[in-house]
Amino acid sequence: EILKGTADSYRRLRNTLRYMLGALGGWDGNRVERDTMPELEQLILHRLAELDGVVRQSYAAFDFQGVFQAIFAFATTDLSAFYFDVRKDALYCDPADSPTRRACLTVMDALFHRLTTWLAPILPFTMEDVWLSRFPSEDESVHLHDFPATPESWLDAELAARSAQVRAVRRVVTGALEVERRAKTIGASLEASPTVYLSPELAQIVTNPDTFATLCITSSLTLTGEAAPDGAFTAEDVPGVAVVFHHAEGEKCQRCWKILPDVGTHRHPGTCARCDAALG
Template sequence: SLLESCGTRGRAPYDEVITHGFTMAEDGRKMSKSLNNQVFPQKVIEQYGADILRLWVASCDYADDQRIGPEILKSNAEAYRKLRNTVRWMLGTLAHYDGEDVPLAEMPELERYMLDRLSRLSVSVRAAYDDYEFKKVWQVLFNFATVDLSAFYFDIRKDALYCDPISSVRRKAALQVIDRIFRAFVTWLAPLLPFTMEEAWLDRFPGEGNSVHLELFPDLPAEWRDDAVAARWEKVRRVRRVVTGALEIERRDKRIGSSLEAAPVLYLSDEALLSAIEGLDMADISITSGFDVKPLAEAPTDAFRLPDVVAAVSPALAEGRKCARSWKILPEVGSDPEYPDISLRDAAAMRERAAAGLDG
C-alpha cells in the first residue's frame, strides 16, 4: 500500500498512478438497489461481449465521474459495429493483395495523401497512449475509420479496386496502402479492443504463434509525411463536401438514385481551390459519371452552396449508357464490339482477366 511503502521504503510503490471518478447511472445519479439502476459488468459482457465494456471504459473521461447505462452501451455497440465493418471490409479487400508494391513516387497522389494521414495519426496515437489519454486514442481512430476511410478513401477507391485491370498501378497502390492501414490500425486498437483485433489479425495472418499482442506499434517511414500533398488534398476535400452535399439533396428528393447517375457542374473561382483540383479526376473523387468546372460568376441562383467554401454546385444527369460492370453512365458504353455493354476501361479489364484465366 502507499502508506506501508512510504514508511518502509521512503517512496511510493509505483512510479505513476491514475485515479478516476465514480461510476454513476446513465442519468448521473448514484447507483443503488432501491433505484434499480445498477449495471453489472458480467451482464454487459454476456449481452455485448467484453470488448464493448472495454470500449465504454476507453470512451470515458476518467478525470470526471463516468456514466453507464443501456443507452450509453447501445451507442458504444453501434460505434463498435461501424468500426468492425471497416476492419471487415479491409480484410475482404486484402484477400486480393499479392504483396506487389508500388514505389512511393509512382503512387497516385490520393494514396500518398492517405499515407501522410496515417503518418500523422501515428504521432497522435502514440502521444495519447503515452499520456494515458485513452479517450483521445479512441476518438482519433474512430474518426479516422468513419470519416477518412469509410466515407472518403474506401468510397472513392471501390471503383478502382473492383473494376480496374489487375495490372493497374492505381489498383495495386490502393491495395498496398490498405495493407499498411490495416497493420497500423489493428495494432493501435489492440489495447482497447483486444479480442476483436486479435480475431482480425489472425484472419489476415493465420498461424500458430501469431498474435497482434506480440506486435509493436509500427514505425512508419518518414518519407510518408508530405505537407504539400496534405495541404492540397485538404482543399480537395473541401470542394468534395460541396459536391456530395448537392448530390445528397438530389438523392433525398429522388431525382437520382445513385451518385453515378449524376454529372455535376462545379462553379469555382477561388485560385487556391482551382489549383488544388487541377489535373485530378473529380468525377472519380466525387463518385459521379461526369464532372465539369465553370467560373463561379456563372452559377445559377439555386445552385447548392456551403457557407465555408466559396463554390457552388449544380447537379445534372449523366449522359450515355450505364456500364453493366462499373455502373457508370458514359457515352463510350457500346463502342467496344466484344463487350458492348461496358465501358472501354472495363472492357480492357475483362480482356486482361480472360488472358490470365480469371473470371470476369
C-alpha cells in the same frame, strides 16, 4: 445510452477492419512506392503518420480513451466515409494490376498493420481474430508484433492543405447531388455529370475533371472558371464554388455502373472502355 454508443463504435471499427480484410484477400504483395502513388493515397498515408504520433503519445500517457477516440475518428471519417467509398470503384472494377488499385492495396496493408497493432491492447480478442483471419497460423499473434515504424516522409503538410481545399469543393458537389437525390431526380451519384464553377484560386487546385469525378463518385463532370449562372448550388462556408446539375449522358455500364457515351461500343457488350479492357 453509453453502452449503445460503445457498441456502435465497436461495430463501426469492426466493419472497417472487415472491409480491409476483404480488399486484401488474395493480394500478391506487389507494393507501390509512396512517391508514385496518386495524391489520394499519399493523403491517407499523411493522415496515418499524423495518427501514429497521436497514438504513441496517448499510450505513453496511459490515455487509452484518447487512443480509441483518435483511431475511431480516423476510421469513420477518413476511411469509411471517404477513402473506402471513393476507392471501391478502383478495387472492384480496375484491372487487377492497375497502378491505382495496387497503390490502394499498398495503403490498405499499411492501414491494416497499424490499426490492428494499435488497437490490440484495447480490443485484444477482436484484433487477434482479425489478424489470424489474414495470417492464419498456430504460432502467429497480433500481440507478438510491435507497432510498425511509420516513415516521417509520409508527412506532407502542403498536400494536406491542398487536399482540404479539394475536399471542401467536393462537399459542395455532394451537397448539390443530395438536393437532386432528395427530389428523386437521381437515385445515385453515378447518374450525375455536374458542371462545377470555380474561382481562379480554386481552379489552380482542382484541375483534373476525371480525378475529381472519381472523388465525387460521379460518372463525369466538367470544371470551368466561367461565372456561375443564377440558381447554381452554392455553400456559404465554401466561397468560390458553384454547381449546376446535369444528368450523365450515355448508357449504364453493367460492370461499374458508370453512365458513359462509349458503353456498348466495345467487344464485351454493355461495358465501358475500362471494364472492357479489364475483362480482357
